[in-house]
Amino acid sequence: MSGFMAILKRDLHLATRQGMDNMMVVMFFVIAVVLFPFGVGPEPNILARIAAGVIWVAALLASMLSLERLFQTDFEDGSLELLSLSPITLEVAVLAKVAAHWLTTGLPLIVAAPLLAVLLNMNAEGFPMLIVALLLGTPSLSLIGAVGAALILGSRRGGVLLALLILPLYIPVLIFGVSAVDAVIGGFEANAQLLILGAFLMGALALCPWAAAAGVRQAIE
Amino acid sequence: MSIFCGQNLICVRGERTVFTDLDFNLDAGGALVLIGPNGSGKSSLLRLMSGLLPQAAGSLSWNNEEIREDPEAHADRMHYVGHHDAVKPVLSVAENVAFWASLRGRGKKTQSAVMAALEAFGIAHLAEVPGRFLSAGQKRRVNLARILAAPAPLWLLDEPTTALDKQTIGALEATIAAHRAGGGMVVISTHSDMGLESFKVLDLAGFAIRQAS
Numbered sequence: 001m002s003g004f005m006a007i008l009k010r011d012l013h014l015a016t017r018q019g020m021d022n023m024m025v026v027m028f029f030v031i032a033v034v035l036f037p038f039g040v041g042p043e044p045n046i047l048a049r050i051a052a053g054v055i056w057v058a059a060l061l062a063s064m065l066s067l068e069r070l071f072q073t074d075f076e077d078g079s080l081e082l083l084s085l086s087p088i089t090l091e092v093a094v095l096a097k098v099a100a101h102w103l104t105t106g107l108p109l110i111v112a113a114p115l116l117a118v119l120l121n122m123n124a125e126g127f128p129m130l131i132v133a134l135l136l137g138t139p140s141l142s143l144i145g146a147v148g149a150a151l152i153l154g155s156r157r158g159g160v161l162l163a164l165l166i167l168p169l170y171i172p173v174l175i176f177g178v179s180a181v182d183a184v185i186g187g188f189e190a191n192a193q194l195l196i197l198g199a200f201l202m203g204a205l206a207l208c209p210w211a212a213a214a215g216v217r218q219a220i221e
Numbered sequence: 222m223s224i225f226c227g228q229n230l231i232c233v234r235g236e237r238t239v240f241t242d243l244d245f246n247l248d249a250g251g252a253l254v255l256i257g258p259n260g261s262g263k264s265s266l267l268r269l270m271s272g273l274l275p276q277a278a279g280s281l282s283w284n285n286e287e288i289r290e291d292p293e294a295h296a297d298r299m300h301y302v303g304h305h306d307a308v309k310p311v312l313s314v315a316e317n318v319a320f321w322a323s324l325r326g327r328g329k330k331t332q333s334a335v336m337a338a339l340e341a342f343g344i345a346h347l348a349e350v351p352g353r354f355l356s357a358g359q360k361r362r363v364n365l366a367r368i369l370a371a372p373a374p375l376w377l378l379d380e381p382t383t384a385l386d387k388q389t390i391g392a393l394e395a396t397i398a399a400h401r402a403g404g405g406m407v408v409i410s411t412h413s414d415m416g417l418e419s420f421k422v423l424d425l426a427g428f429a430i431r432q433a434s
Contacts, residue, residue, distance in 0.1 A: 006323040010312075017311035078305025085271055086324040087297040221274055 003088035004096045011100030021066065026108045029062035033116045044121045051122035052130065052181035056137075058116075059109050060170050063138060066105045067145040067166070068152070068159045070097060071216060075153050081220050090213040098146045098209070106138035122185075129184040136197040137177040143204035144169050150215025173200055223248050225270075225375060225406060230279035232265045239265050240428035243279070245421075247408070249374075250401045252417050255410040257425035263410035264304070266425065267379045270408060271301040297325070299375040300368035304383075306360040307367075310353035314344060317352055318366050325371040338369035342392055357384040365393060376400065376407040382415065390415070 074080040148166040152158035180193035223246035232239040239262035255263040268274040281288045339345040342362040
């Protein structure tokens with residue numbers, strides 16, 4: 001546990017010292033969402049209709065942007081080798097790195113999301129649900145993404161490959177995340193969608209650290 | 222009875238067999254120097270000893286227990302210094318060393334141990350300097366200070382003298398001597414002569430597979 005906290009603290013430290021990296025993810029998120037009114041026209045009803053979907057898709061892409069660097073820098077400077085040789089189980093180390101990734105990229109996205117929802121004229125009844133759904137969904141994105149980030153270690157042009165590997169796996173989270181918000185706006189309960197998002201999170205929490213650690217071991221062998 | 226032993230080790234990288242039927246053993250306080258031409262498998266043997274690389278065949282044991290059975294226990298008693306120095310550019314020298322020491326959780330003494338380790342390699346005055354301003358030799362010293370900050374009985378050093386100046390090589394030799402005097406073991410691959418006392422030499426050139434003619 002102390003090892004988990006040590007790695008988490010170090011990664012948060014690194015992220016705050018290189019503040020621009022995380023700011024850029026949020027900036028990308030904002031710009032990607034703002035592009036939609038230019039593309040589909042400023043009609044408020046259309047924007048309100050697509051708001052939840054646009055925010056979720058942009059959040060998926062934004063969280064993927066920073067994933068490439070999750071293990072890459074540690075891999076290049078030899079830290080990943082040493083982490084795998086430390087008495088900390090590699091799975092725990094991976095989980096700590098994913099937690100740091102979510103805190104530095106997932107959380108800022110959730111903070112920015114309601115603001116963008118206002119921009120897109122989303123029905124205000126959906127705001128709390130949007131935040132809850134993102135809170136449940138984005139950790140799954142970081143966890144699934146870690147598996148991809150571990151698999152692309154050592155490959156050139158890893159970023160594109162990462163998108164191809166990971167985006168299809170994001171689809172279930174996207175579907176239930178959007179449908180939870182739409183259900184609440186339509187006047188229905190969204191418990192089922194939240195339970196499914198929670199189930200995804202539990203499943204990812206149980207499986208992804210193992211898969212990512214296996215990928216890392218493969219890369220440093 | 223030797224503590225750290227390898228028997229009939231075979232190492233395969235990619236499709237190529239690097240060495241076969243390699244044996245070694247190391248007693249408490251012992252030192253093993255790996256020599257051999259480039260590509261003869263010095264680094265591969267060190268990675269194999271550390272557990273980074275699985276051996277294709279043969280056994281590696283610590284006190285007669287197979288290392289593969291409990292890799293975490295092995296990690297806890299071993300330090301590995303490879304070709305990369307793992308120095309984070311935005312963390313200060315002291316923070317870099319303290320992080321690796323904290324992973325081995327030796328209580329609250331970490332801070333003083335870190336400063337003592339920096340002192341030993343003459344970089345105490347750089348404690349607050351971020352890693353990105355360090356020269357190659359200074360980074361290597363940070364990496365060596367890391368293994369001193371959290372004690373472990375086995376040191377695996379892959380060409381530790383790379384980029385080091387004469388004075389620091391002397392400091393490293395003194396550190397290794399003190400480590401061995403305390404019962405520690407060290408395996409070093411090197412191309413330059415290091416001032417070690419009573420060490421065994423393992424020439425890896427002798428274990429290469431002969432080219433099929």
